[in-house]
Amino acid sequence: MPNPSDYIALGSQSEEETEPELEEDSEETEEEQQEEGFIPVMESPRVLAEKESKNGEATVCSNAGESGENSQGNEWNRGDIDGLFCPICMEAWTTTGDHHVCCLPCGHIFGFSCIRKWLQQQGTTKKCPQCNRKCTLKDVRKLFASRVVAIDGESQKRIQSLEAKCISLDKKNAALIKKEAEWKKKEAEWKKREALLQRELHQLKEKTIYLEHLLDVKPRTLGHPPSMGGYCVPSLGSEFNGQGPFILQKELGVDGARLFDIDASSKIILMTRRLQGLGGMHVLTKMSLVAPYTRQDISLPTGSKAVRDLHICPSDGSLSLFASLGKKLSVLSTKINNFILAYDLPAPAWSCSWDLNGSHQIYAGLQNGSLVVFDMRQTARPLEFVNGLTSNPVHTIYSLHNSTLPSGVTAVLSASSAGICQWNFGGSEERQPVVLETGNQGACISLAYCPSSDDIIASFRPRIDNSNEMAYSQHLLTPAIGQGVQGSHVHLKRFGSNCYQKLAVTCANVNDVRLPRSAVMNIESHGCLFASGDELTGF
Structure with a gap:
């Protein structure tokens, strides 16, 4: 079929x-x-x-x-x-x-x-x-x-078995994904904890090095006059014997540092420095004085050029005052690391100071010998502007306590190569500057003032007969290093509002070109100490 x-x-x-x-x-x-x-x-x-x-x-x-x-x-x-x-x-x-x-x-x-x-x-x-x-x-x-x-019965059973296996694998996959997320979270926590432990370890190493350094330094300092960073520490009103309560604890290397000030309450040091290289930029550097001694560079306002002077506010450590050669007087907030005020000046600023009697007034000494007073609550124009007795740059300026001054009057102490003057601001009467009598010591190159004791130390070098004394008042940017010459330190004491008494004069080795820095410190149980450098010995 x-x-x-x-x-x-x-x-x-x-x-x-x-x-x-x-x-x-x-x-x-x-x-x-x-x-x-x-x-x-x-x-x-x-x-x-x-x-x-x-x-x-x-x-x-x-x-x-x-x-x-x-x-x-x-x-x-x-x-x-x-x-x-x-x-x-x-x-x-x-x-x-x-x-x-x-x-x-x-x-x-x-x-x-x-x-x-x-x-x-x-x-x-x-x-x-x-x-x-x-x-x-x-x-x-x-x-x-x-x-x-x-439908094939065997195939149907196989399909059902495979579907059951797929469901089981999906559940296992979901469980594994959940475990993976938990492990990643734990891994992140472990890494964070590891970073904290590494930081703590670094701090402990720094403290260990510091303690070992103290154990090493203490035996060497017994029976010897301590020193402070290469500066001799003479006692005022007595012989310059180099005695003082200072022990070197740690050295922190900073490239290109020029000026600095310290805020003891916040344990930070603020310094100006120039970066390495040809045409290096001028920056501010804030560094912690606590291990691991972190640093942070802060850019200067446009056109500021080099900073000539800086001071941390004595009443508010979060504010700092800067005088720059770019005709700028600036106020920096160290909390936000940014400049909150910037005043334009008629000439380059060589010095600056906070007012000791209030946190609103600030002062600036200019290259042409003038002084400018600003109130930070009035940013439009200066509060006062006075011409100097000479056209020499005002390289140092200090605010004076007004406990002996009339009400509403503030006073500042300024120094140029021509000498030292006291300027009074405010009040209804017109006041002339008071010139401090120091004798024929030469050109004033440095001034140090202690507000708590009203002690003043002025440093002088021999005056060279030259019609342009600007050549002998070089700022810190000059390439000339100079050499040591025989100069003098004059100790003055302030009494009352406008009276000064010369207590002592001593010989000193000073630089014949540059303008050095010095300081007067009133330390409990040690009295007032004066710190300066010796240009011949390097200490």
């Missing part, structure tokens, strides 16, 4: 023929079947289309199990068409109409019109085209389903 799933489409009979017409043709088709030995079936629309495109050539349709090519050239796959197409005509069945999906008692599924024609053509021995099980047209049952697909 020929395989029912293989057939040749020959005729062009329409699928829309009525049942009586098909019954009349059944006898003729049975006779032809017996004579020719094959079963003719109805041509599908796909086959008709292919025949028309091939000019009437016959087309052989293969069964669903064999491989072929469709009109687009794609390969047929049995697994792709099972449950979708009738195995007789290879056309998709429908849920309505003649080609309605139906089945035989054996369970095989066909299109209704195809299986009906098949059984009609079988004659008396009607069988299933696929399994040859006997059946009749009455055994055909329509199925009301859009698609019939047989």
Whole structure:
């Protein structure tokens, strides 16, 4: 018997023929079947289309199990068409109409019109085209389903098992992600703790070095006069014997440092320095006096040039005053490391000072010998401006206590190469500057003042007869280093508002070009001490 799933489409009979017409043709088709030995079936629309495109050539349709090519050239796959197409005509069945999906008692599924024609053509021995099980047209049952697909039980179990494994893996993955996030958080905490421990370790090392240094320095200082950074520390009003309560504790190297001031309450040192290299910039550097001695550079305002003088406010350690050669008088806040005030001056500033009796007034000594008073509450213009007795630069200026001055009057002490003057500001009366009598000591190059004791030390060097004394009042930027010459220190004491008494004069080795710095310190149980440098010995 020929395989029912293989057939040749020959005729062009329409699928829309009525049942009586098909019954009349059944006898003729049975006779032809017996004579020719094959079963003719109805041509599908796909086959008709292919025949028309091939000019009437016959087309052989293969069964669903064999491989072929469709009109687009794609390969047929049995697994792709099972449950979708009738195995007789290879056309998709429908849920309505003649080609309605139906089945035989054996369970095989066909299109209704195809299986009906098949059984009609079988004659008396009607069988299933696929399994040859006997059946009749009455055994055909329509199925009301859009698609019939047989599910493999083993595959279904495998799919369910894989789905369960996927769910389990998803849960494990979520748990691992959660653990990873926790570990990353712990790692960040450990790194932070490690950084803190490293900082503490560094501080402990610094303290250890400091204590070892103290243990090493103390035996060497017993029985010897201590020194302070290379400056001798003579006692005022007595012989210059170098005695003092200072012990070197630690040396901090700073490149290019020129001026400095210390805020003891905040334990910081503020210094001006010039960066290395040709045309190095002038900057401010704030450094902590507590280990690990951190530093921070602060840029100067535009056009400031080099800083000539600086002072930390005695009443508010967070404010600092700067006088620069760029004709600027500036106030810096060390809390925010930024300049909060900047005054324009008519000439380069050589010196500056805070008012000891209040935190609002500030003073500046200029290169042309003038003095300027500002009130920080009035930023528009200076409070007072006075011309100096000479045109020599005012290299030092100090505010004086006004306990002996009339109410509303402030006083400052200024020094230039011409000498020392006291200037009074405020009040209704016009007051002339008071020139301090120091004798014919030469050109004044340095002035130190102690507010708590009213002690004053002025340093002098020999005066050279020259019409331009500016040449002998060089500022700190001069490339000339100079050499030591025989000069003098004059000790003065202030009494009352305008009275001064000369207590002592001593010889000193001073620089013949540069302007040195000196200081007077009133230390408990040691009295007033004067610190200065010796240009010949280097101490």
